[in-house]
Amino acid sequence: MGGKYRITGGKYPRMRPVRRRGRLAFLSVACATALGLLGWGTLQLIDVFTGGDQASAASGAADCRPARAAGPSPSPSPAVAVPKPGQITVNVLNATTRSGLAQQTADELKKRGFRIGEVTNAPEEFDKKLDGAGVLLGPDAADKATLPVLGTQLPGAEARTDAAREDATVDLIIGDGFKGLARPADADAALAELTAPRPAPTPVKKEC
Structure with a gap:
């Protein structure tokens, strides 16, 4: 070549085209994205025209919630068959060292409608051996x-049974923790709750 600049030497530089890898990669990603969007749109159209009802049914089945059955209120269960205080004979026994406690308690129980049997000291197996309110x-x-009826008068007492006992009387054995019978209003409320009918459970059904 002539002019100011000349090429010297026995080899000539090779002229190569500029590599365009970055542009090709971008075009590939763009094509893949377009194909994905096109496929998603096709599926949406198919779902609208063919599978929408089935999908809704499946979703509704999964979202079923329990609901109370419609109709009248349930009838209450029958009241518990328990005797009245006047049908219960109570022996009041004192297992403490406090004198006259059995008689005072017996008099109060009599005012509340209970029949009173023996009023005396507790037998040896209980005498001065009860730390609680009573048995x-x-x-x-x-x-x-x-026993549940009598327990409404002394809520802190321990209920026990004796298989060898032949009569129907019950003992109220006073312990060292005894501080008196329950207040009449509280005892009456507990007795009313014991004998009151209880509502039967409400049936439940599922609704979608």
Whole structure:
């Protein structure tokens, strides 16, 4: 070549085209994105025209919630069959060192409608051996009838049964922790709750 600048030497530089890898990669990503959007749109159209109802049904089945059955209020369960205080004979026994406590308690129980049997000191197996408020002792049959009624008068007492007892009387054995019978209003409320009918459970059904 002539002119001011000349090429010297036995080799000539090779002229290569500029590499365009970055542009090709960008075009590939753009094409893939366009194809993805096109496929998603096609699926949406198919779902609208064919599968929408089935999807809604499946979703509704999964979202079922329990609901109370419509209709009248349930009838209450029958009241618990328990004897009245006038049908219960109570022996009041004093297991403490406090004199006259059995008679005072017996008099108060009589005012509340209970029949009173023996009023005396507790037998040796209980005498001065009860730290709590007291013990209610009766035959096996009294476990769910007589003893709960008597327990409304002395809530802190321990209920026990004696399989060897032949009569229907129950014992109220006073312990060292005894501070008096329950207040009449509280005892009456507890007795009313014991005998009151309880509502039956409400049936439940599922709704979608």
